Structures are given as C-alpha cells and as structure tokens.
Amino acid sequence: MKLKIAIFISGRGSNLENIIHAIKNNKLKNIEIVCVFSNKSNAYGLEIAKLANIPTILLESGHFGEERKKYEAEVLKLLIPFSPDLICLAGFMRVLTSDFISQFPDKIINIHPSILPSFKGVDGQKQAYDYGVKITGCTTHYVVPEIDAGKIIAQASITTENCDDEKKLSAKILKAEHYLYLYTLEKLSGGDFESLKEEGWKERILIN
Amino acid sequence: MKLKIAIFISGRGSNLENIIHAIKNNKLKNIEIVCVFSNKSNAYGLEIAKLANIPTILLESGHFGEERKKYEAEVLKLLIPFSPDLICLAGFMRVLTSDFISQFPDKIINIHPSILPSFKGVDGQKQAYDYGVKITGCTTHYVVPEIDAGKIIAQASITTENCDDEKKLSAKILKAEHYLYLYTLEKLSGGDFESLKEEGWKERILIN
Numbered sequence: 277m278k279l280k281i282a283i284f285i286s287g288r289g290s291n292l293e294n295i296i297h298a299i300k301n302n303k304l305k306n307i308e309i310v311c312v313f314s315n316k317s318n319a320y321g322l323e324i325a326k327l328a329n330i331p332t333i334l335l336e337s338g339h340f341g342e343e344r345k346k347y348e349a350e351v352l353k354l355l356i357p358f359s360p361d362l363i364c365l366a367g368f369m370r371v372l373t374s375d376f377i378s379q380f381p382d383k384i385i386n387i388h389p390s391i392l393p394s395f396k397g398v399d400g401q402k403q404a405y406d407y408g409v410k411i412t413g414c415t416t417h418y419v420v421p422e423i424d425a426g427k428i429i430a431q432a433s434i435t436t437e438n439c440d441d442e443k444k445l446s447a448k449i450l451k452a453e454h455y456l457y458l459y460t461l462e463k464l465s466g467g468d469f470e471s472l473k474e475e476g477w478k479e480r481i482l483i484n
Numbered sequence: 485m486k487l488k489i490a491i492f493i494s495g496r497g498s499n500l501e502n503i504i505h506a507i508k509n510n511k512l513k514n515i516e517i518v519c520v521f522s523n524k525s526n527a528y529g530l531e532i533a534k535l536a537n538i539p540t541i542l543l544e545s546g547h548f549g550e551e552r553k554k555y556e557a558e559v560l561k562l563l564i565p566f567s568p569d570l571i572c573l574a575g576f577m578r579v580l581t582s583d584f585i586s587q588f589p590d591k592i593i594n595i596h597p598s599i600l601p602s603f604k605g606v607d608g609q610k611q612a613y614d615y616g617v618k619i620t621g622c623t624t625h626y627v628v629p630e631i632d633a634g635k636i637i638a639q640a641s642i643t644t645e646n647c648d649d650e651k652k653l654s655a656k657i658l659k660a661e662h663y664l665y666l667y668t669l670e671k672l673s674g675g676d677f678e679s680l681k682e683e684g685w686k687e688r689i690l691i692n
Contacts, residue, residue: 391619391641394602410692411599411639413619431618433599433641435692482690484618484643 278308279465282360284368285314289321291366294454296328306465310358315370337370348376374421384419389449396424401446414453416460432456432483486516487673490568492576493522497529499574502662504536514673518566523578556584582629592627597657604632609654622661624668640664640691
C-alpha cells in the first residue's frame with residue numbers, strides 16, 4: 277500500500293517538481309501523489325502537476341479575505357474525495373487554522389528553510405543571512421497551530437561557504453530542501469533510502 | 485609571531501586539554517597559550533595546565549559574591565602581565581560584565597554547545613535534546629555583554645543519530661566542540677587547517 281499524499285502549494289512548486297521527478301525515476305516507491313492543491317491561480321506548480329497528470333485543486337484564498345474558516349471548509353470538501361494519508365505543505369503560504377489542522381492530526385507536514393527552532397516565520401533564509409550564521413539548513417516538521425513549532429521529523433544542514441549574498445544562500449538551502457523532502461517521505465513511508473544515494477547533489481550536507 | 489591566548493575555565497577543561505594536546509602534536513602552529521585562568525580552585529583544568537608547564541591564575545569568584553566589577557578588576561590586574569592577544573572562554577561559567585569586555589574589544593571568544601541562535605544560555609545540549617532536534621552542534625563567537633549573542637566565528641553541526649539520551653548527545657557535541665575550537669583557532673591565527681585533517685574523529689560533522 278502506497279502512502280497517498282496531497283501536496284499544497286502557493287507558487288513555483290519547486291519541491292513538488294522534485295518529488296514528481298523522483299517518483300518518475302522510480303524513487304519514493306511507497307509514495308503516490310493523489311492531488312496538488314493551490315490557493316493561488318497563478319501558481320506555476322499547477323502547470324507542473326497537470327503535465328504529470330496529477331489532479332489539481334484550485335481555490336483562490338484571496339476571495340475569502342479574513343473568512344479563514346469558511347475557506348478551509350471549502351478546501352476540506354474538495355480534498356476529502358482524494359482521501360490523502362498525508363498533506364505535504366511545500367511553499368504553501370497560508371497559515372492553517374487549528375480547526376483544519378485538527379481534522380488531520382499528525383498528518384500535515386511542512387518544510388521550513390532553517391534549522392528550527394532558529395529563524396521561525398517568513399524569510400528564514402534572509403534571517404540566517406542577516407544573523408551571519410556559518411551553518412544553516414532546513415527542517416521538516418508536523419504542522420501545529422503555532423507557526424513552525426511542531427515536532428521535527430528530519431533536518432538537513434549546510435554551510436554558508438561561497439554564499440556571499442542572500443540569493444546564493446537561498447539557492448543552496450533550496451537544494452537541501454529538495455533532498456530533505458525526499459528523505460522525509462522515505463522516512464514516513466518506510467522507504468529504504470537506497471535510491472536517494474544516487475542523488476546528484478555534490479555539496480556537503482548533513483541529514484538526519 | 486604567534487597569537488598569544490589566555491584560556492578561561494571553571495571546570496574539567498576538556499577543551500583546554502584538547503588545545504594543549506594539539507599544540508604538543510605540532511598542530512595550531514601559530515598559537516601559544518600564555519596562561520590559564522580559573523575562577524574555581526577545584527577546576528581540574530588547572531592541573532592539566534600545570535602538567536603542561538603553562539602558568540595558571542586562580543581567583544575564586546565565590547568570595548566576591550555580587551561584587552562583579554571588583555572581581556573583574558582583580559582578574560584584569562593578574563591577566564595584564566601576560567598580555568594575551570585573545571581570551572578564550574572554554575567552559576568558563578561566569579558572565580563577564582561589559583566593563584571587562586570593553587577592555588578587550590573583539591578579543592574574547594566563547595564556545596557554545598548549540599548552533600546559535602538556537603538554545604542560548606545554560607544547558608544548550610539539554611535544550612536541544614528536549615526540543616527533539618535532529619541536528620545540533622556548537623558555535624564559537626565573540627563575547628558581547630548580551631549572552632551568546634556576539635558575532636559568530638565558526639559553527640559545527642552533527643546529527644542526533646544514536647543519541648538516545650541526553651548524555652550521549654552531550655558527549656557527541658563535546659567531540660564536535662574539540663574539533664571546532666581547533667578549527668576556530670586556526671582560522672583566527674591564519675593557520676592552514678592542514679593538521680586538522682588528521683583529526684581522528686570519525687563521526688559525520690559539517691564545519692564552517
């Protein structure tokens with residue numbers, strides 16, 4: 277039985293693309309993407325999903341303004357038919373309420389671009405760059421109502437070597453994110469990590 | 485010209501011992517320990533220093549109670565004759581006042597057992613263990629009046645793999661500390677890091 281995941285995005289969907297790519301290449305053998313959900317109609321990730329013949333759901337959050345619960349009730353209605361085992365936030369830029377989260381206890385995960393608990397909230401990469409850390413990275417964790425505070429699943433660290441601007445640092449963290457998300461899905465689906473060993477990223481990285 | 489360092493301790497002096505050992509083995513070629521200072525008479529590190537023929541200074545802080553400035557004035561008097569270029573705190577468990585720090589601008593460094601800015605203050609190892617992080621490590625930084633907040637010099641990260649209790653995690657971080665302190669001293673004294681490559685520690689570590 278494969279683990280059925282729904283991926284939530286708001287933008288380019290680079291982690292989504294990486295997961296699709298991995299599955300196509302016979303990695304993540306225990307994972308099936310049942311749908312991709314976006315709260316933004318211009319999210320490029322929707323195109324990526326369509327090209328891969330993955331069902332997409334679009335529900336613009338903008339129209340709902342502050343009516344978060346009403347919005348989430350609609351999301352739930354659209355999502356339930358796909359009966360996902362796990363909801364994977366991947367650049368999903370909307371905070372979920374505890375009402376929504378309680379519908380999927382320990383079944384919503386997120387990736388954050390820092391070694392939590394450092395640099396919670398928006399722009400974890402910029403926060404790290406501005407602080408002047410020598411090591412940073414990314415974290416996958418369960419989603420709880422408090423932002424970036426849920427139980428940690430896995431983390432990856434990288435050095436800030438050769439990152440003389442914030443853009444370079446963000447790009448390096450993003451590569452680590454790609455690797456960490458695959459690692460996390462292998463971990464949660466009982467995978468053997470074997471296929472990840474072929475991953476081409478040559479930068480030094482520490483993952484656990 | 486070697487960089488003349490004074491090492492401040494309060495206890496067993498495991499980092500001190502490691503630095504002495506490195507120098508004896510022709511590592512840290514640009515470093516000379518001019519004295520070891522302790523604020524505790526029972527600090528085992530004092531014995532280590534004496535065995536290595538390094539001058540020691542002992543000034544019990546306990547007798548001074550809350551008279552921190554008076555205590556520090558005495559420390560300063562004893563320290564000045566050794567004219568250190570750098571003061572290295574290594575398990576020194578007393579907070580220095582801004583008066584003392586301002587006497588040595590950017591010349592006091594400390595090692596902290598976490599990847600700062602996570603887990604500042606006491607028991608960084610326990611804080612990390614209790615939080616459930618998958619990656620932690622240690623940081624060397626310049627000392628400023630605000631605790632563990634000064635500019636970062638270098639960091640090392642390790643995984644929490646096989647650390648099923650806090651003690652194992654602390655031991656693993658301590659090994660990383662030993663390596664990071666040598667790395668930091670090489671960095672600050674213009675060393676070539678060559679000798680560090682032989683370091684025997686086999687655990688995976690990321691350093692920068």
